[in-house]
Amino acid sequence: MWLRPDAITVWRNPEVVRRLSWYRSVMLDEKPAKFMICKHVGLDEDPSCLKEMREPELWSLHDRLAQELRKAHESIREGSLSLKELEKPRLDFLRLKAELAERMLRSCRFCVRRCGVDRTSGQKGFCGLGREARVSTWFHHYGEEAPLLGGGGHPVGGSGTIFFTSCNLRCVFCVAPESMVILDTWVAKPLADVKVGDKILSVSFPAKPKKQLKLTFVKVLAKFMRKAEVYRVRTTKGDIILTAEHPILDYRRRWLAIDPPRAPVKATLMKEGMVVRFTVKPESFVEDEDYMRGYLTGAIKGDGTMTFYTVRHGGRSYVYPYFNFVVKDSEFLNTVRKYLALLGVPLETKNVNFGNSIKKGLVSTKWDVFHRIEELTEPRKSLSWYRGFLAGFFDAEGSLSGRALRIPNKDEDLLDMACKGLDLLGIPYVYECYENRLNSIRIGRGEHIAKFFMRTHPKISRKLYGLVGRAILTTAIIEDIELLGEMPVFNLETENNIFICEGFITHNCQNHDISFYPENGVVVDDRKLAAIEATLRREGAANINLVGGEPTPNLHVILASLVRLNVNVPILWNSNMLCSPEAMRLLVDVVDIWLPDFKFGNNCCADRLTAGGIDYVGTVLANLKLAQENGDMIIRHLVMPNHVECCTKPVLDMIARELDKDRLLVNIMGQYRPEHLVARWPEKWPDIARRPNAQEMHEAFDYARELGILFEPVS
Numbered sequence: 001m002w003l004r005p006d007a008i009t010v011w012r013n014p015e016v017v018r019r020l021s022w023y024r025s026v027m028l029d030e031k032p033a034k035f036m037i038c039k040h041v042g043l044d045e046d047p048s049c050l051k052e053m054r055e056p057e058l059w060s061l062h063d064r065l066a067q068e069l070r071k072a073h074e075s076i077r078e079g080s081l082s083l084k085e086l087e088k089p090r091l092d093f094l095r096l097k098a099e100l101a102e103r104m105l106r107s108c109r110f111c112v113r114r115c116g117v118d119r120t121s122g123q124k125g126f127c128g129l130g131r132e133a134r135v136s137t138w139f140h141h142y143g144e145e146a147p148l149l150g151g152g153g154h155p156v157g158g159s160g161t162i163f164f165t166s167c168n169l170r171c172v173f174c175v176a177p178e179s180m181v182i183l184d185t186w187v188a189k190p191l192a193d194v195k196v197g198d199k200i201l202s203v204s205f206p207a208k209p210k211k212q213l214k215l216t217f218v219k220v221l222a223k224f225m226r227k228a229e230v231y232r233v234r235t236t237k238g239d240i241i242l243t244a245e246h247p248i249l250d251y252r253r254r255w256l257a258i259d260p261p262r263a264p265v266k267a268t269l270m271k272e273g274m275v276v277r278f279t280v281k282p283e284s285f286v287e288d289e290d291y292m293r294g295y296l297t298g299a300i301k302g303d304g305t306m307t308f309y310t311v312r313h314g315g316r317s318y319v320y321p322y323f324n325f326v327v328k329d330s331e332f333l334n335t336v337r338k339y340l341a342l343l344g345v346p347l348e349t350k351n352v353n354f355g356n357s358i359k360k361g362l363v364s365t366k367w368d369v370f371h372r373i374e375e376l377t378e379p380r381k382s383l384s385w386y387r388g389f390l391a392g393f394f395d396a397e398g399s400l401s402g403r404a405l406r407i408p409n410k411d412e413d414l415l416d417m418a419c420k421g422l423d424l425l426g427i428p429y430v431y432e433c434y435e436n437r438l439n440s441i442r443i444g445r446g447e448h449i450a451k452f453f454m455r456t457h458p459k460i461s462r463k464l465y466g467l468v469g470r471a472i473l474t475t476a477i478i479e480d481i482e483l484l485g486e487m488p489v490f491n492l493e494t495e496n497n498i499f500i501c502e503g504f505i506t507h508n509c510q511n512h513d514i515s516f517y518p519e520n521g522v523v524v525d526d527r528k529l530a531a532i533e534a535t536l537r538r539e540g541a542a543n544i545n546l547v548g549g550e551p552t553p554n555l556h557v558i559l560a561s562l563v564r565l566n567v568n569v570p571i572l573w574n575s576n577m578l579c580s581p582e583a584m585r586l587l588v589d590v591v592d593i594w595l596p597d598f599k600f601g602n603n604c605c606a607d608r609l610t611a612g613g614i615d616y617v618g619t620v621l622a623n624l625k626l627a628q629e630n631g632d633m634i635i636r637h638l639v640m641p642n643h644v645e646c647c648t649k650p651v652l653d654m655i656a657r658e659l660d661k662d663r664l665l666v667n668i669m670g671q672y673r674p675e676h677l678v679a680r681w682p683e684k685w686p687d688i689a690r691r692p693n694a695q696e697m698h699e700a701f702d703y704a705r706e707l708g709i710l711f712e713p714v715s
């Protein structure tokens with residue numbers, strides 16, 4: 001254990017003592033925690049009667065008892081009442097809350113996502129949790145804000161942190177936001193841009209251990225952001241930035257992690273010199289105008305028709321142009337139509353009569369359209385044009401069957417152009433010449449085909465899925481592991497719990513842990529959780545810090561554990577505050593101190609940098625107001641570069657104007673540290689491609705000072 005001297009000195013600040021007075025008095029055991037008071041409010045009824053009551057009746061009883069609780073709490077706070085003076089009812093308020101949480105679990109609406117799934121029957125909502133609560137770790141945390149570590153008369157025993165694997169952290173997959181994954185279109189994307197529902201590259205483990213791992217695509221089920229300490233693992237094939245608990249696969253199919261005990265699967269300690277599995281390095285490029293022109297050239301010269309026909313009328317001949325592009329793949333047709341429209345040739349899809357069949361396609365007999373398409377399909381010399389040309393040519397003429405990708409054609413000029421493009425892109429191929437068959441280009445090795453897809457972006461899915469089931473596995477040697485510090489990281493949850501990130505095979509889910517390595521998973525019920533809480537307090541923890549990820553999806557087990565807990569300790573809710581109004585009603589009477597994150601000052605930034613899809617600002621602000629009326633509070637705000645005007649200042653404004661700023665503390669944090677963003681995705685992440693600079697931090701501090709917000713003791 002190490003001591004944080006500020007845990008002692010912070011309590012010399014009278015404002016800290018005043019603003020955190022309730023929390024401090026519970027920490028020092030001078031007052032009972034609110035959950036203890038809840039146990040002394042209730043009815044003289046048999047608790048079994050709760051089971052017979054309907055939910056509306058339970059809520060109405062809840063609201064009545066909440067009034068009583070608040071009166072008792074106020075009297076205890078003022079010192080006019082002590083807990084000993086209150087009788088212990090047979091049916092206490094806390095049991096009622098636990099029963100309500102159980103009822104809510106049947107149609108889950110613990111958080112603002114309001115999934116409505118029946119988690120009691122194993123259904124899972126957005127957070128992916130069923131009935132069980134899972135704890136990845138619990139410990140005495142000495143990295144939290146100084147007042148949360150103890151001191152002021154209490155031993156500096158740290159914050160008794162219980163880390164739930166839930167909404168934000170059910171999968172312990174945390175890597176830097178710019179780390180690349182590969183979508184099922186073979187477009188590489190940074191994790192920060194991946195959306196729920198996207199399909200990304202992964203591997204499947206064969207039933208027989210000696211068989212190869214096979215490439216597959218898996219759906220992203222959830223994505224979350226959190227802040228964590230990260231490491232850069234440098235290998236002979238490239239780097240990956242990840243958290244200490246995050247495992248990657250080695251060549252012997254063992255999971256390696258920097259901190260194996262915290263890994264979600266049975267893992268071995270990662271060290272320099274170890275050999276890990278490697279697949280393909282994600283690569284990306286921007287599809288610009290030259291790319292579209294190249295694509296149209298490959299597609300139209302491969303599968304289109306551009307010709308002339310003559311009409312005789314009144315003894316004279318009239319020549320008309322004729323363009324058609326009729327293909328069976330709608331993705332191909334739509335791409336050509338889209339690119340033509342973007343480049344100034346809007347054409348409607350029409351039914352084209354082929355005598356014995358009618359197909360959909362693009363048709364025009366207009367000279368201006370014809371001339372424009374001729375101009376658009378003129379060869380260019382840029383790399384981007386060749387990328388597009390190869391994609392369009394492959395979509396028109398290519399196939400991926402058996403073990404090779406082939407593009408046959410009778411036009412030698414087109415094949416020459418394709419060869420030149422492949423040379424420029426550095427993709428190995430074979431030019432096959434036949435006497436009785438069309439000459440063709442062949443790309444045989446899986447990793448070369450993957451590179452072809454990533455460097456050209458063909459559009460027809462059935463062809464792009466041709467690599468599923470193939471094994472593309474090489475190895476890389478770990479050269480160096482370096483601690484980078486704390487920064488925002490992303491969690492993804494996928495269908496099979498595994499996916500490929502930066503070319504490395506990574507594991508991401510507690511489910512796999514529980515089902516395959518049960519000794520590593522900790523499923524906690526109310527009894528076990530109460531035992532953890534009691535142990536942490538007895539060992540000197542200043543509080544019980546309920547955190548994740550997000551503790552909210554575990555509300556039913558948390559409330560039930562407090563029913564069992566008979567040790568006085570402040571309850572700290574360390575949350576993103578996206579709880580539903582009903583969850584807040586249950587929480588406000590048991591939480592002694594709130595430690596909410598308030599990151600984004602507007603919903604646009606929140607949508608861009610999180611899983612999105614919710615009214616972030618509205619929800620958090622409403623919950624903060626409710627929380628402040630019912631407990632002490634330290635709000636955390638992470639300053640991000642270029643987000644001072646749009647996020648930091650609006651957040652501080654809301655704290656100053658919408659909340660009672662004189663009764664709370666704000667931790668203005670400057671730990672944001674992006675890596676490699678400018679080099680890799682300058683156009684995607686220009687705003688957060690660096691640390692916040694000193695000027696931005698000063699601006700944030702000055703603004704907070706101007707607004708009269710107290711932040712110095714905890715920032």
Ligand code: SF4
Binds near residue numbers: 108113124127
């Ligand atoms: S906790 Fe939230 S995300 Fe999870 S199932 Fe319930 S409502 Fe959905």
